[in-house]
Amino acid sequence: MQHKKKAIAALALVGTLALAGCSTASGDGGTSAAGDCTPSDGKVDLTFTSWIPGIEDAVQLWNDENPDIQVAVQTGPNGNSGTYQNFFNQxxxxxAPDLGQIEYDALPNFRVQDGLVDLAACADVVAAEDDFVPWTWGQVTLGTEKEIYGVPQDSGPMALFYRSDLFEANGIAVPTTWDEYKKAAKQVRAAGGYITNFSQTDINQFAGFVWQADGQWFQNDGDEWTVDLTGDASKTVADYWQDLIDEDLVSTYPAWTDEWNNAYNSGEVWSWNSAVWGANSIASGAPDTAGNWSVALAPQWNAGEAKAGNWGGSSTAVFKGTEHLYEATKFALWLNTSDEALTALNTSANIYPATTAGLDLPSLQEGVEFYGGQKIYDVFKEAATQVNPDFVWGPTMTQTYADVADGFKAAASGQGTLFEALENGQTTTIDALKAQSIPVKE
Amino acid sequence: MTATTAMPGVVGPKGAGKGASSGAPRARGPRESLMSRTAAMLVMAVFTLYFLVPIWWLLVASTKSPGQLLTTPGLWFADFNFVENITALFEYRGGVYWRWLGNSVLYAGLGGLIGTLIAAMCGYALAKYRFPGREVIFNVVLGGVLVPATALALPLFLMFSQVGLTNTFWAVFLPSIVSPFGVYLTRIFAAASVPDELIEASRIDGAGEVRTFFTVSIRLMSPALVTVFLFQFVAIWNNFFLPLIMLRSEELFPVTFGLYTWNSQLNQIPELRSYVLIGALLSIVPLIVAFLALQRFWRNGLGAGALK
Incomplete structure (x- = not known):
């Protein structure tokens, strides 16, 4: 009989384990419709998913000051590496969590899937518009008149990182227009280097170039989407880079690989048109070149203009299903506008703020050693105000990026052209939208 | 293994005769020509290199300072910073890496043990008891071997969401203790290695079925159980998709998933690179230890399952 008792005991144990599992589960599975933006009674617990390392420290500041609105941080991989898919599953x-980090180019996807709460019901959010750099606000209104689908968190204004020592030693002036940039490219090539590396896979960098040229890839009039990957600006930009590739004036290493880093570290490649967060990428990828880099405003399409593109940036959005819209937006505004939060995010994760006041953070006022002591963030502050506010992302950017990148890779190896890749991307993007029953204007 | 059997003339390692020690004289295979032996050795050497070079690269990379990672040749050492790197990894973000390592050991170790036990009981029951539907159950379990675990992750997530178990220890642990392949292997092995006479004998001696299982049968099955345990341990340790789908809280992550989250942010936070590398190196150490400690059983179990 003894063994039978044992068996029963084992069964009972399994049962208790399962029960214990149930009781420790966090029960935030409520699906009540998001209502108006009014404070809830009593203590509120929020969940917030973000992949920024060290964001817990910033959130801890909030939790210490706001005992009635406690925020629990959840984390995961970078959005496209899994967290977005998790959001959709949730x-x-x-x-779904109450709040989540979503990059600008992914927001429209969540909106067409009906995953986001329109924050326009919250007066505080509407009033905060003036705190932000104007174009970042355009990134969260998604080109609509009144709807707001997130609070801008950070931005990636683009500028020109260049090897000031090599430019100087070879008597090459720092280019201020793309024409000059091409001339400089020939001089650099004559000196044995490449002026830059054309990335076949960073389609959002290419989008930044088109953005700077006042191009528009997507538009949404409320009902229908317009897809225009092949407009005049896109054509200009694509042809320009196609020329540089054809004339062997740029290298085409796959970006973010060791050989790419090595090309910069060894002095083979002399400049990089990148976003503010790229400052760290160079510093860690090309450590032997410390002190030899500088940052200038991006080359312009027409002399005398002052325009910048943008590459990257994310927002804090509120998901459908939250029961505490008011508290969630209160936290989101604090996280992305308060000095203490912005400072914490900037020091722990190099987050470049989206607010106007944030551009003057003390940590952004200092000279950076890697750039020979240059106050590089002054340049980015200027660039941040030059970004076109009307650029809108489409609802299927992952697919668009992948399809265009396939074409770019082929073009870099001599098959087809960059513009053909865009034409192909245009077709596949329209197909993808239709496949999701998203209305497209043709 | 192939190397030792291909060269019967050479004095074999001590364990070599074990598998064939059925009393028959040692089989003398056809003598291979020098050419084909050389070719076989060459092919194996190439494959060995193919599998070992990445590990060698990882080992070398983890001794370099972050700056030297990208600036010195990948396959040879630069300055030796191994200890500094490990210390930095363990200090980063309050030693969260330790936590991940501990989680992995818990998921894989405990999950492997319980998974093996359940598989053993199930396989044993299917092999030794006759009851209606036995073959149906076995075939369904066999079908389970064919379904990749990744395909089940999303349905599991939706089901676990219903009962509020997502983002808990159980979300990863419970699916991990199921091993259809283990059931298959233990059934085959139990049928072959646990004689019915022995079970009869213990029944006559007054032992019940459960006691017979735990005191007699399980010992006879131990080589297969070690194999199943190793399989389970490795599968859970390397299982990445399930934690990706299920977990949101950093303190629950296993080490594979934790490293992946860091790795996904290298573009913007390049400092993480050296942590990912040294972390990856350390994360395979437990697997190597488990294999070295248990490989003898592993081989016997595999052979037994295949031959008998």
Whole structure:
């Protein structure tokens, strides 16, 4: 009989384990419709998913000051590496977090999937518009008149990183227009280097170039989407880079690989048109070149203009299913506008703020050793105000990026052209939208 | 293994005769020509190199300072910073890496043990008891071997969401203790290695079924159980997709998933690179230890399952 008792005991144990599991589960599976933006009674617990390392420290500051609105941080990989898919799964299962980090180019996807709460009901959010750099606000209104789908968190204004020592030693002036840039490219090539590396896979960098040229890839009039990857600006930019590739004036290493880093570290490649966060990428990828880099405003398409592109940036959005819209927006505004939060995010994760006041953070006022002591963030502050506010992302950017990148890779190896890749991307993007029953204007 | 059997003339390692020690004289295979032996050795050497070079690269990379990672040749050492790197990894973000390592050991170790036990009981029951539907159950379990675990992750997530178990220890642990392949292997092995006479004998001696299982049968099955355990341990340790789908809280991550989250942010936070590398190196150490400690059983179990 003894063994039978043992068996029963084992069964009972399994049962208790399962029960214990249930009781420790966090029960935030509520699916009540998001209502108006009014404070809830009593203590509120929020969940917030972000992949920024060290964001817990910033959130801890909030939790210490706001005992009635406690925020629990959840984390995961970078958005496209899994967290976005998780958000969609959670929305389907009805247990999405209250707040989540979403990059600008992914916001429209969440909106067409009906995953986001329109924050326009919250007066505080509407009033905060003036705190932000104007174009970042355009990134969260998604080109609509009144709807707001997130609070801008950071931005990636683009500028020109260049090897000031090599430019100087070879008597090459720092280019201020793309024409001059091409001339400089020939001089650099004559000196044995490449002026830059054309990335076949960073389609959002290319989008930044088109953005700077006042191009528009997507538009949404409220009902229908317009897709225009092949407009005049895109054509200009694509032809320009195609020329540089054809004349062997740029290298085409796959970006973010060791050989790419090595090309910069060894002095083979002399400049990089990148976003503010790229400052760290060079510093860690090309450590032997410390002190030899500088930053200038991006080359212009027409002399005398002052325009900049943008590459990257994310927002804090509120998911459908939250029961505490008011508290969630209160936290989101604090996280992205308060000095203490912005300072914490900037020091722990190099986050470049989206607010006007944030551009003057003390940590952004200092000279950077890697750039020979230059106050590089002054340049980016200027660039941040030059970005076109009307650029809108489409609802299927992951697909668009992938399809265009395929074409770019082929073009870099001599098959087809960059513009043909865009034409192909245009077709596949329209197909993808239709496949999701998203209305497209043709 | 192939190397030792291909060269029967050479004095074999001590364990070599074990598998064939059925009393028959040692089989003398056809003598291979020098050419084909050389070719076989060459092919194996190439494959060995193919598998070992990445590990060598990882080992070398983890001894370099972050600056030298990208600036010195990948396959040879630069300054030796191994200890500094490990210390930095363990200090980063309050030693969260330790936590991940501990989680992995818990998921894989405990999950492997319980998974093996369940598989053993199930396989044993299927092999030794006759009851209606036995073959149906076995075939369904066999079908389970064919379904990749990744395909089940999303349905599991939706089901676990219903009962509020996502983002808990159980979300990763419970699916990990199921091993259809283990059931298959233990059934085959139990049928072959646990004689019915022995079970009869213990029944006559007054032992119940459960006691017979735990005191007699399980010992006879131990080589297969070690194999199943190793399989389970490795599968859970390397299982990445399930934690990706299920977990949101950093303190629950296993080490594979934790490293992946860091790796996904290298573009913007390049400092993480050296942590990812040294972390990856350390994360395979437990696997190597488990294999070295248990490989003898592993081989016997595999052979037994295949031959008998």
């Amino acid at each position: 929305l389907k299962a009805g247990n």
